[in-house]
Amino acid sequence: MMHVWWRFARGMTLGVRGVVLAPDQHVLLLRHTYSPGWQFPGGGVEPGETLMEALRRELEEEAAIHVVGEPRLHGVFFNSFASRRDHVAVYVIEHFRAGAPMVPNREIAEVGFFPLDDLPPETTPGTRRRLHEIVGQQPAAPRW
Numbered sequence: 187m188m189h190v191w192w193r194f195a196r197g198m199t200l201g202v203r204g205v206v207l208a209p210d211q212h213v214l215l216l217r218h219t220y221s222p223g224w225q226f227p228g229g230g231v232e233p234g235e236t237l238m239e240a241l242r243r244e245l246e247e248e249a250a251i252h253v254v255g256e257p258r259l260h261g262v263f264f265n266s267f268a269s270r271r272d273h274v275a276v277y278v279i280e281h282f283r284a285g286a287p288m289v290p291n292r293e294i295a296e297v298g299f300f301p302l303d304d305l306p307p308e309t310t311p312g313t314r315r316r317l318h319e320i321v322g323q324q325p326a327a328p329r330w
Contacts, residue, residue: 201274202241203228205260205320206251206282212299213317214249215309216288219295223310227251227297228274237275249297250285260320265312265330274330276316 203226206214215224227248231240238257245251257277265272288297300306302321305314312330319326 199272200231200237201228201265201272202231202237202244203274203276203316204241204245204251204253204257204279205276205316206245206249206279207320208299209280211302213302213305214251214297214299215306215313216248216297217295217308219290219293223308223313224300224306225310225313226276226316237277241275241277245279245282246285248288248294250288251279252283252285253279254281254283260316261326261328263312263316263330264328278320 204214205226208214214227216227217224227245229240229244229248231237235243241257242253245253257279260276260278262273262275265274288294290296302317305317315324315327315330318324
């Protein structure tokens with residue numbers, strides 16, 4: 187019963203994703219152990235945390251990427267795949283330092299940079315849509 191109440195009474199959930207673009211036109215993608223497909227690194231914004239703090243934390247934890255300068259906000263998208271209350275802020279990061287390569291762990295199965303014109307076949311549809319928007323191939327859509 188408590189779960190039902192929580193599901194309908196809780197507020198909006200908020201997440202961040204980082205679109206890390208290398209100068210050679212490669213994009214950083216990863217595969218989680220608990221979710222299918224290749225996607226951008228990111229995760230939930232914790233209580234008391236700003237969007238930028240969450241973005242920096244998630245990129246460092248998931249992919250050893252250290253943001254240099256200020257990322258550009260691409261947009262905020264309604265993610266009905268996660269819940270009826272979930273929104274994701276997507277940032278474009280073009281200035282960064284890459285740390286030691288990530289090794290698989292309980293959360294991350296694989297991490298890698300891929301050419302924009304040769305993404306893994308299992309790249310999620312939402313990830314592909316955001317990339318097409320960012321490189322100017324289609325207008326931004328409000329839903330993930």
